[in-house]
Each structure stands twice: as C-alpha cells, then as structure tokens.
Amino acid sequence: xxxxxxxxxxxxxxxxxxVTGLKFLVVETLNAKGEFTGSYVxxxxxxxxxxxxxxxxxxxxxxxxxxxxxxxPVDAVIMAIIDxxxxxxxxxxxxxx
Amino acid sequence: xxxxxxxxxxxxxxxxxxVTGLKFLVVETLNAKGEFTGSYVxxxxxxxxxxxxxxxxxxxxxxxxxxxxxxxPVDAVIMAIIDxxxxxxxxxxxxxx
Amino acid sequence: xxxxxxxxxxxxxxxxxxVTGLKFLVVETLNAKGEFTGSYVxxxxxxxxxxxxxxxxxxxxxxxxxxxxxxxPVDAVIMAIIDxxxxxxxxxxxxxx
Amino acid sequence: xxxxxxxxxxxxxxxxxxVTGLKFLVVETLNAKGEFTGSYVxxxxxxxxxxxxxxxxxxxxxxxxxxxxxxxPVDAVIMAIIDxxxxxxxxxxxxxx
Amino acid sequence: xxxxxxxxxxxxxxxxxxVTGLKFLVVETLNAKGEFTGSYVxxxxxxxxxxxxxxxxxxxxxxxxxxxxxxxPVDAVIMAIIDxxxxxxxxxxxxxx
Numbered sequence: 001x002x003x004x005x006x007x008x009x010x011x012x013x014x015x016x017x018x019v020t021g022l023k024f025l026v027v028e029t030l031n032a033k034g035e036f037t038g039s040y041v042x043x044x045x046x047x048x049x050x051x052x053x054x055x056x057x058x059x060x061x062x063x064x065x066x067x068x069x070x071x072x073p074v075d076a077v078i079m080a081i082i083d084x085x086x087x088x089x090x091x092x093x094x095x096x097x
Numbered sequence: 098x099x100x101x102x103x104x105x106x107x108x109x110x111x112x113x114x115x116v117t118g119l120k121f122l123v124v125e126t127l128n129a130k131g132e133f134t135g136s137y138v139x140x141x142x143x144x145x146x147x148x149x150x151x152x153x154x155x156x157x158x159x160x161x162x163x164x165x166x167x168x169x170p171v172d173a174v175i176m177a178i179i180d181x182x183x184x185x186x187x188x189x190x191x192x193x194x
Numbered sequence: 195x196x197x198x199x200x201x202x203x204x205x206x207x208x209x210x211x212x213v214t215g216l217k218f219l220v221v222e223t224l225n226a227k228g229e230f231t232g233s234y235v236x237x238x239x240x241x242x243x244x245x246x247x248x249x250x251x252x253x254x255x256x257x258x259x260x261x262x263x264x265x266x267p268v269d270a271v272i273m274a275i276i277d278x279x280x281x282x283x284x285x286x287x288x289x290x291x
Numbered sequence: 292x293x294x295x296x297x298x299x300x301x302x303x304x305x306x307x308x309x310v311t312g313l314k315f316l317v318v319e320t321l322n323a324k325g326e327f328t329g330s331y332v333x334x335x336x337x338x339x340x341x342x343x344x345x346x347x348x349x350x351x352x353x354x355x356x357x358x359x360x361x362x363x364p365v366d367a368v369i370m371a372i373i374d375x376x377x378x379x380x381x382x383x384x385x386x387x388x
Numbered sequence: 389x390x391x392x393x394x395x396x397x398x399x400x401x402x403x404x405x406x407v408t409g410l411k412f413l414v415v416e417t418l419n420a421k422g423e424f425t426g427s428y429v430x431x432x433x434x435x436x437x438x439x440x441x442x443x444x445x446x447x448x449x450x451x452x453x454x455x456x457x458x459x460x461p462v463d464a465v466i467m468a469i470i471d472x473x474x475x476x477x478x479x480x481x482x483x484x485x
Binding site: 104105106107108109110111112113115116121123125135137138139140157158160161168169170171172173 | 195196197225226240241242250252253254255256257258259260263271273274275276277278279280281282286
C-alpha cells in the first residue's frame with residue numbers, strides 16, 4: 001500500500017456497467033515524510049473517505065478484494081483512513097478530530 | 098486508475114486470436130493537473146471512447162474484468178469516459194457538450 | 195499494452211520446464227512518438243514476430259492469457275504485430291510491405 | 292521481492308473490514324548496497340517484524356499468499372526477516388544479535 | 389521478463405512458513421546493452437542459478453507459476469539461465485563454458 005491524500009473527484013456518466021455506483025477519488029501519493037510525490041491514482045473508495053483525508057490505498061488485483069470492488073475493472077482502492085503514522089520515531093501525520 | 102487522453106489508434110492484422118475485434122487506442126497519461134506526463138498505454142476500449150476524449154483506464158489483471166476483455170491478453174482498458182474532474186477545489190477538466 | 199520494436203533474441207538451455215519451446219525476444223519499448231525509451235522487456239512470442247517488427251506487448255498476468263503462455267512463468271507476451279499507428283492525427287509508423 | 296527497513300507504523304481505525312487486525316508497517320526500500328532509495332511501501336506483516344529490522348517484502352497478488360493476507364485488499368507483505376545479505380562478494384548487512 | 393545478473397544471496401531464518409526451503413538470490417537488472425541499471429530484485433530460484441550467472445527473471449503473479457513457487461508469497465523468480473543474447477545484430481553476452 002501507499003499513503004495518499006484525497007484531493008479530488010472524478011465524474012463520469014459513460015462507464016463500464018460494472019463500475020456503476022462506485023465513487024472515484026483522486027488520491028495524490030505522499031512519501032514517507034508526508035510530502036506530495038507528484039504521483040496520483042484515481043481510486044475506488046471502500047471506506048467513505050472524504051476530500052482532505054490521508055488514506056492507505058492498494059493497487060493491482062488486491063484492489064478487487066473489497067466487497068465493493070470484487071470482479072470489477074478497478075485497479076486502485078482506498079482501504080483505510082489513516083489516523084496517524086510515524087516514521088523514524090517521529091510523528092509525520094496526525095488526523096485532526 | 099489513471100486519467101489519460103485518447104490521442105491515437107493502433108492497427109494490427111496479425112494478432113493473437115483472442116484479441117480479434119478489440120479496438121486498441123493510444124492513451125497518453127495526464128497528471129493531476131491535467132497535463133501530459135510523457136507516458137502512455139495502448140488500451141482496449143470498453144466504452145466507445147473517441148479521439149480527444151479524457152478517460153479513466155485500468156491496468157493489470159483489472160483490465161480483464163470487463164465483458165469485452167475477459168480472459169484476454171490485454172493489460173489496459175478504458176473503463177470510463179470522464180465528464181469532469183477537479184483537484185484541490187479547482188476544476189481541472191470539463192468535457193464540452 | 196506498450197509498443198515496442200523487436201531487436202534481439204535470448205538463448206537459454208537451462209530453464210524452467212514449463213517454458214520449454216517458447217521463443218524469447220528482446221523488445222525495446224517505444225514512446226508515443228515512435229522513439230526508443232531506453233526500456234525493454236524480454237517477451238514470449240505468440241504471433242511469430244521477427245527482428246525489426248513493431249509490436250504490441252502485454253505484461254503481468256495478462257501475458258499468460260494466450261494459448262502458448264497459459265499457466266507459465268512468463269510476464270510479457272507479444273500479442274500483436276503492428277501494421278501502423280498514429281498519434282495526434284499524424285502517422286507515427288507504417289510497416290513496409 | 293525487495294529489501295527494506297521497517298521504519299514506521301500506520302494507525303487506522305476506519306478501514307475495510309477484511310483488514311481488521313492486520314498490522315501495517317512503513318518499510319523503506321533499500322538498494323543492493325543497503326542504502327535507502329527514497330521509496331517505501333506500507334506492508335502487512337506476516338512474520339512479527341519490528342522497527343529497525345531489515346526485511347524482504349513481496350508486492351502485488353503475491354502479497355496475498357500468506358495465511359494472514361489471503362483474499363484481503365493488501366498489496367505488500369513482509370514475508371521474511373533478513374539475517375544477512377551479501378552482494379558482489381561483500382557483506383552488505385548483518386543483523387545484530 | 390528482464391535480464392539480470394545474480395550477484396548476491398539473502399539469508400533469513402524467520403520467514404513465512406510457505407517460503408521455507410526457497411533460495412533467495414539478489415539479481416541486479418541489466419539493460420539491453422548488458423549494463424547494470426541500478427535496479428535489482430530478490431528472486432526465488434527455480435533453475436539452480438549461481439553467483440555470476442546471467443538469467444531471465446519473471447515478476448508478479450507469473451513468478452508463482454513454477455512448481456517451486458506455486459501459491460507462495462514470492463513475486464520474482466529466476467526461470468532461465470541465459471546462454472547468450474544479442475540485440476541489434478550484435479552479441480551482448482555469451483556465457484563462458
């Protein structure tokens with residue numbers, strides 16, 4: 001998995017019937033310091049993530065292992081909202097409550 | 098998934114029999130600002146995308162989860178035509194109607 | 195899929211028994227302008243491609259979806275020989291006949 | 292597989308139900324000289340790895356082949372703790388006991 | 389597949405039980421000119437490759453298609469020892485006998 005921040009949304013009317021009803025979010029990838037890397041994915045959302053949240057996303061066939069994405073043409077899924085993460089003994093991110 | 102723009106077509110007569118009848122499109126990848134990244138894929142098309150359209154494509158085994166691509170040697174598929182997407186609160190792309 | 199040019203061959207006597215009889219070709223990847231990118235793959239050949247030909251190759255589990263490569267430890271396959279491709283309204287490549 | 296060093300932890304309350312109970316660790320990738328590359332993954336842990344340990348991790352569908360990760364939306368798993376590795380005839384890393 | 393040179397070994401006592409008995413080798417990737425690229429993988433060995441040998445390795449789910457690696461959390465396998473390869477009409481590598 002990689003850590004990313006949800007920064008956008010994608011709207012599509014004409015799509016493969018199997019993905020009808022899925023929400024697609026733009027997730028910009030963060031590095032282990034919590035900085036943007038310049039990469040992104042558009043991920044299906046299995047956990048109700050909102051704009052601004054820091055999340056974990058899985059890619060490839062693993063992205064089809066949630067109930068929402070099973071057997072669907074989807075190669076990235078948000079499977080956790082991150083409360084906090086720390087690296088090298090320092091807190092990199094902590095969610096505001 | 099990644100966002101790309103359909104910019105070209107690939108013609109092939111001699112191909113694996115399983116991919117007969119599939120349309121192969123050149124999709125140039127866009128970044129989260131809507132700019133070309135220099136990368137591309139050749140994707141099968143499950144949604145009737147045309148040249149100039151901005152689309153979502155899935156790669157890997159997920160690209161075989163549409164009815165058209167099931168069990169075929171295809172590792173990229175266009176599974177949605179994008180109407181609009183926004184990032185960081187700004188509209189990056191909106192399709193002309 | 196990506197577009198590549200077949201530029202070489204790999205000879206191996208000692209190999210996993212499942213890949214016996216497969217032909218392995220060096221395919222150097224082309225970008226959407228038809229230029230070499232510096233990347234390559236060694237791909238199994240499901241279509242009888244020869245040196246100098248421009249081809250489409252699929253990677254990952256999709257490379258195992260041809261009859262020749264089914265269930266084999268092969269992660270790249272040439273699944274089409276390209277006759278021509280065009281990008282941004284211009285012909286990038288056309289095969290000599 | 293790639294070699295990495297476990298340098299952090301990720302805490303998440305709201306996550307896909309299938310990943311409940313999994314521990315997620317930040318693993319920073321090392322190159323063949325044992326230096327940090329700047330890349331990382333967040334991996335599930337199938338072997339009880341701790342902060343500071345040098346490990347092997349597998350990605351993609353292979354990350355779902357441990358008992359802990361079977362059929363879960365997880366695309367990276369720590370599947371071995373490294374005692375030592377050597378490259379080009381030199382010891383690159385040896386675990387303190 | 390990619391071409392690599394076996395340059396090292398990884399020793400691990402504490403590992404997922406499914407990978408017990410597998411040999412893990414450091415394989416440094418070569419480009420199409422036979423030069424090191426700076427990338428590497430740690431691969432399981434299905435063909436008895438030794439240090440210094442030039443090999444083909446497969447990654448992803450394809451790495452699980454050898455008898456040795458079936459259903460194991462392994463994402464790279466050496467599936468052939470290369471005798472020779474040539475690119476652009478020139479011999480790049482020929483094994484000493």
